[in-house]
Amino acid sequence: MWTRLVGIIFATLVFSGPGVADPSFWKHEWPATDFSRTQISNWAEILSGGPPKDGILALQDPEFIHAIKDTRIKPREPVITLEIDGQSPRAYPLRYLTWHEIVNDRVGALPVAVTFCPLxxxxxxxxxxVRTRTLTFGVTGKLRNSDMVMYDRETQSWWQQAVGTAIVGELTGTELRLVPSWLESWEExxxxxxxxxxxxxxxxxRSxxxxxxxxxxxxKRPFLYNGELPPHGxxxxxRVVRVGDRAWPLTRLMADPQITEAGVRISWRPGQASALDTGRIARGRDVGSIRVRDSQGRDVxxxxxxxxxxxxFWPDGVWMLGK
Incomplete structure (x- = not known):
């Protein structure tokens, strides 16, 4: 944690001046990345998160066991659930993703990247x-708007995790397809x-x-985030539930646990611990679990x-406040 913070502070001091107009500082670390192709207009937005390239080690083809046999995970701990038709449901615990941030896996014929940005x-x-290629993702060690910047090992392009879009390199502008998954408690x-x-x-x-x-x-504020704060107080x-370019405040769902709007049905239930509260994930305060389905009951x-x-990332997005 503190290593990352020191790195962010250092990068902010180095790159906050008006002379930052090109990515020359990063080129020595990324000689195979095509920096001439990019969506970044202000390179001061890219900060070092502390660890270098692959300093946070993404996982590849992890091992799995049957849920009934696991004795490590506590009931309220959050997991990312992935349920693909015809395949056994899979759970990716945040107790591991907090330290690795990306899991490159394959579920049947579907190659997936399961990602978590703690910040x-x-x-x-x-x-x-992507097109005719299957990419393998790693962690650059860079942040933009406090969000993890991933990279693919095949082209060394950089990707914004929150939006799934390539922002630097050969694949700039390419968007990854989202696969429905959701956070829920291990007990669920x-x-x-x-x-x-x-x-x-x-x-x-790792701990x-x-x-x-x-x-x-x-x-009250994310680490060294210099962008605008959210509107409406x-x-x-x-936490907000984002579906496309719409966001529902979690507090609204906690007060009204089932909302049907904008073509989706969003449900909330208690029982999931926050992974970013107490020192032990299992002891985090209850933030509950969200499930989003369409009118036909399919996961969204x-x-x-x-x-x-x-x-x-969605400055023109719609805030679903229910007023």
Whole structure:
């Protein structure tokens, strides 16, 4: 945590001046990235998060065990659930994703990237296929609007995690397809899918189950975020349910646990711990679980992210306040 913060502070001091107009500082670290192709107009937006390229190690083809056999994960701990027709449901615990941020996996014939950015609370899953290629994603160690910047190992292009779009390199402008997934408690997943699969603990020396961002979602501002704060008096680190370019405040769902609007039905239920509250993820305060379905009951791709991140990446987005 503090390593990342020191890196952000250093980068901010280096790049906050008016002379920052090109990405020359990054080229020595990324010689295979085509910086002439980019959506970035202000390179001062790109900050070092502290760790270097692959300093946060993305996972590839992890091991799984049956949910009923896991003894490590506590009932209220959050997991990212992925249910693909014809395949065993899979759970990717945030106790692992907090430390690795990306899991490159394959569910049947579908190659997926399961991602989690702790600083934005953004947990989204992507189809890794782009045109005729299947990409493999890693962590650049860079942040933009406090959101993780990913990269693909095949072209060394940079990707904005929250929006799933390439922002630098050969694939600039390419959008990844979202795969419906959702955050829920381990108890919810295990009860519904006792023979489902859960990602096994990775074979690395990490403090799995500990939250290195203790107290983060109680802060008034995200770390060194210089963008506009959300409108309507919504706290910067309040959670919102994002579906496309619309955002529903989680507080509204907690007061009215089922809302049908804009072609989707959003439901909320208690029982999931915040991964960004106390020092142990399992002890985090209850933020509940969200499920989003369409009029035919099919799961809809969505994200439960912080309000500042929604406003940063969807500045013209629609706030569903229910007024």
């Amino acid at each position: 934005c609370n953004s947990a989204v899953t992507f189809d890794r296929r 997943f295990r009860t519904r899918n006792p023979m489902g699969l859960v990602m096994e603990e990775p074979p690395f020396n 799995y189950g500990r939250n290195p961002y203790r107290g983060y979602d109680s802060r 919504i706290p910067a680190l309040a 791709a969505h994200d439960v992210m912080f309000a500042f991140a929604f406003h940063a």
